[in-house]
Amino acid sequence: MSEQPVEPADDTQGADETTGIPSGTFAYVGIVTLYAATILGGLALTDEVAEMGLAMFQDPGNVGNVGVFAVMLLVATGAMVAAFRYGLGELLVRVFLLGSASTLTSVAFVALTGIGTIAGNGSALMGLPSSPVSIGVALVTFAVLWVYPEWYVNDLAAVVFGAAAIPMLGLGFGPLPVVVLLIAWAGYDAYAVYVSGHMQELAAGLGDLKAPIVFVVPHSLSFSMRDPEFDLMGSAEGDADEGETASADDPAAESPARSEVAILGLGDALIPGMLAVSAGHFLDAPTVVPALNANAPAVGALVGGLVGMGGLLYLVHRVEGAHAGLPPLNAGVLAGYLLGAVVAGVPITAALGL
Helix, strand or coil: CCCCCECCCCHHHCECCCCCCECCHHHHHHHHHHHHHHHHHHHHCHHHHHHCCCCCCCCCCCCHHHHHHHHHHHHHHHHHHHHHHHCCCHHHHHHHHHHHHHHHHHHHHHHHHCCCCECCCCCCCCCCECCHHHHHHHHHHHHHHHHCCCHHHHHHHHHHHHHHHHHHHHCCCCHHHHHHHHHHHHHHHHHHHHHCCHHHHHHHHHHHHCCCCEEEEECCCCCCCCCCCCCCCCCCHHHHCCCCCCCCCCHHHHCCCCCCEEEEECHHHHHHHHHHHHHHHHCCCCEEEHHHCEEHHHHHHHHHHHHHHHHHHHHHHHCCCCECCHHHHHHHHHHHHHHHHHHHCCCHHHHCCC
């Protein structure tokens, strides 16, 4: 799942007349809450996911895992961008995305409740529900997401299945591979948003499909993502190819999204969350938050990510246009992780897997 840019609030909205709080504040708080909840959920489910044998890679110390993972993401991204650009296979893309979300939701359900089963390592169906209960959870989730893709339904689903995906990913990457991945993917995210612009195109396509791959938090509760005119990025068709932002005078700016929501790609929580999970599972340091299987480096990664999120939201509020989330987020996560390692007495070389 690719990282999407955060969309800025419209500064012309001013402050709320009843509270005096600047417009967009509540939406930004919602984005931060969803980001933190997804990573905290991933940390909480790490032990259960490990016991289920659902790590993405069985040799977490292999740096080559980064290349394999990158190819998988790039192929998926390219296929989706092509489908959106040429209008081919969009229905199949939606089925795939909702199916993946539903499957991961069943993983989270089994991990939380212990009811049902998921095919584990060694099975050709690894990660898929393998009992009537888990299959039922996946089917019900798929049906709800298909018929009622409202913003809060999608956000809740994204938190739940994102919490299952984070440990599945994080358990497959040891310290060195995950550090390499965070640095490389921050660079790719910046390129995809600021240079090629294809990330905006991907975000717009996902918005049209109303898939729960992007956190969407409106500035007003009257907002509905089910509006037939909903346009996640709100860009004019002619500008979309160039990755430009619609102007205030552009009719596209009036679509139900341009100045009404804050958005953050689910990948902007998954990628940083992988380091927190990897730190808690692989680094030899005392556990400081048992409920989260978190040692000081893992906590540092979580806190550093929140600091990075603060920097990202400041940038989004001050500079108009879409912005890459991973550069500030991953910088904060890595800094917090290394600081936590120092606090825990873990050598920096060990924290970096060198």
